[in-house]
Amino acid sequence: MSQSSLKNKSPFQPLDRAEVAGMMQSRFGIAPEAFESVSFYRRGRNVWAFSLPEIPDLGCESVGLRFMSVRGRVPKPTTTALQLFGRYATKNVVDLSSDRAEKFVAGEGQRLPAQVEDGYVVVTHRGDVIGCGQYLDGELISQIPKERRIGNDGACNGSSGGGCR
Amino acid sequence: MEGLERYRGIVQDFERFVEAMAAPLPVTARINTLKTDRDGLFCRLKEAKVAFWPFSWYPFGFSLDVEKPGNLIENLMGHIHVQEEISMASPIILAPKPGERVLDMCAAPGSKTTQIASIMENRGLLVANDPANNRVASLRSNCERAGAINVVVTRYDGRRFPSSKFDRILVDAPCTGQGMARKDFSVLGRWSLKRSLGLQRLQRGLLERATDLVKPGGTVVYSTCTFAPEENEAVVSWVLDQVPGVFLEDASIGGLEGSPGLLEWDGFRFGDEMERCVRYYPHQNDAGGFFVAKLIKE
Numbered sequence: 362m363s364q365s366s367l368k369n370k371s372p373f374q375p376l377d378r379a380e381v382a383g384m385m386q387s388r389f390g391i392a393p394e395a396f397e398s399v400s401f402y403r404r405g406r407n408v409w410a411f412s413l414p415e416i417p418d419l420g421c422e423s424v425g426l427r428f429m430s431v432r433g434r435v436p437k438p439t440t441t442a443l444q445l446f447g448r449y450a451t452k453n454v455v456d457l458s459s460d461r462a463e464k465f466v467a468g469e470g471q472r473l474p475a476q477v478e479d480g481y482v483v484v485t486h487r488g489d490v491i492g493c494g495q496y497l498d499g500e501l502i503s504q505i506p507k508e509r510r511i512g513n514d515g516a517c518n519g520s521s522g523g524g525c526r
Numbered sequence: 527m528e529g530l531e532r533y534r535g536i537v538q539d540f541e542r543f544v545e546a547m548a549a550p551l552p553v554t555a556r557i558n559t560l561k562t563d564r565d566g567l568f569c570r571l572k573e574a575k576v577a578f579w580p581f582s583w584y585p586f587g588f589s590l591d592v593e594k595p596g597n598l599i600e601n602l603m604g605h606i607h608v609q610e611e612i613s614m615a616s617p618i619i620l621a622p623k624p625g626e627r628v629l630d631m632c633a634a635p636g637s638k639t640t641q642i643a644s645i646m647e648n649r650g651l652l653v654a655n656d657p658a659n660n661r662v663a664s665l666r667s668n669c670e671r672a673g674a675i676n677v678v679v680t681r682y683d684g685r686r687f688p689s690s691k692f693d694r695i696l697v698d699a700p701c702t703g704q705g706m707a708r709k710d711f712s713v714l715g716r717w718s719l720k721r722s723l724g725l726q727r728l729q730r731g732l733l734e735r736a737t738d739l740v741k742p743g744g745t746v747v748y749s750t751c752t753f754a755p756e757e758n759e760a761v762v763s764w765v766l767d768q769v770p771g772v773f774l775e776d777a778s779i780g781g782l783e784g785s786p787g788l789l790e791w792d793g794f795r796f797g798d799e800m801e802r803c804v805r806y807y808p809h810q811n812d813a814g815g816f817f818v819a820k821l822i823k824e
Contacts, residue, residue, distance in 0.1 A: 398649065399675060412649055412676035419653065419688060422679040423666055444561060444604050445673040466602055487570065489562070489603060509671070511597050 373402040390451030440492030447483040447490035546809035583781030634661030636668035643674035685731040701750035705815025783810040
């Protein structure tokens with residue numbers, strides 16, 4: 362297979378950065394400048410974030426980071442995307458105590474009063490992003506992928522309070 | 527200690543070496559500067575009452591007193607990557623710069639890949655290549671957790687990697703893994719000269735291809751986690767003989783104890799320039815065993 366045929370067959374289609382940044386701004390209040398040096402591509406129902414404006418001329422299995430899924434009614438950011446860019450969020454952020462964070466990383470849902478709109482939220486612990494949650498009718502549902510969850514016997518053993526940021 | 531006796535003549539303090547090989551490895555991790563910084567991470571660990579000890583030789587590495595570091599929330603957040611201390615040496619010698627084009631030819635499971643991405647500050651291009659289908663999943667998962675957006679994953683046989691040009695290439699070659707015996711004791715029993723020589727063919731092919739793919743003035747780092755000279759100096763010296771215009775630079779790191787590469791082995795002379803390679807033995811830094819060579823293309 363020649364290189365040019367690989368390039369032509371690239372399943373990654375470039376997306377308008379402003380469009381993706383706009384979604385992150387309207388939901389999380391993240392300024393578009395946060396994505397200034399990021400290019401976005403779509404493959405299937407996923408949006409990928411990559412460092413370069415062109416995909417290299419190689420047979421690529423993956424390109425950068427899986428950024429969001431556009432499968433559902435509203436786009437759903439990945440936990441790893443929020444871990445990278447969620448620090449710039451100015452709304453729809455839920456900060457958890459250590460006890461609650463432990464439940465969240467175990468994949469458990471929990472009732473929780475929070476000043477956020479229903480939908481996907483940035484979930485933090487001591488100001489650092491843990492990942493993506495879904496807030497619905499007063500309940501926070503963990504969106505941490507199953508294979509990354511930490512069980513209740515895990516070592517998520519921090520004391521509550523304090524702050525490192 | 528099967529297979530180690532052959533190194534009695536080349537390892538200083540051989541008894542201490544054998545003793546260290548029988549002891550378990552300390553738990554160590556690296557700070558992922560794509561997502562946090564040293565002060566922030568150490569503050570989190572203190573608040574979580576996790577005991578830790580920063581390395582003296584590398585500001586982003588530390589050992590910690592935790593049975594399952596993979597269960598720390600800091601690991602889920604991608605703030606740390608659990609990684610053996612000595613394996614952090616080869617990306618440091620590679621010394622990539624933000625914005626460069628870099629190839630990690632044998633990348634899975636991605637510890638060194640994510641370290642390179644972090645040194646590159648998520649800019650430029652890092653091609654993480656590995657032909658092994660069953661190892662690509664862990665490579666991709668580690669890159670995602672690290673938050674690496676400058677990585678593309680490819681699955682070529684490194685010896686036939688398509689023509690393209692890179693500023694720096696890491697060849698962390700498949701090897702007999704004797705230096706990892708403290709993690710998996712069975713590697714020593716599986717070692718044989720035949721296996722070393724079989725891998726040598728592959729290692730020579732990978733390193734030779736890397737010297738083709740690197741730009742003039744570029745750097746190729748060759749590393750293994752084995753002690754066998756057949757897979758280390760015998761690979762590097764063969765490539766230096768085959769490829770004109772490639773020479774060795776000093777691969778040592780200040781504060782990390784190592785021994786110079788071998789000038790000869792089993793009656794075969796590799797050449798005096800081999801002293802610029804570095805061999806790391808487990809008793810020198812209470813870590814794993816490792817070999818690093820730094821090649822420069824004119």
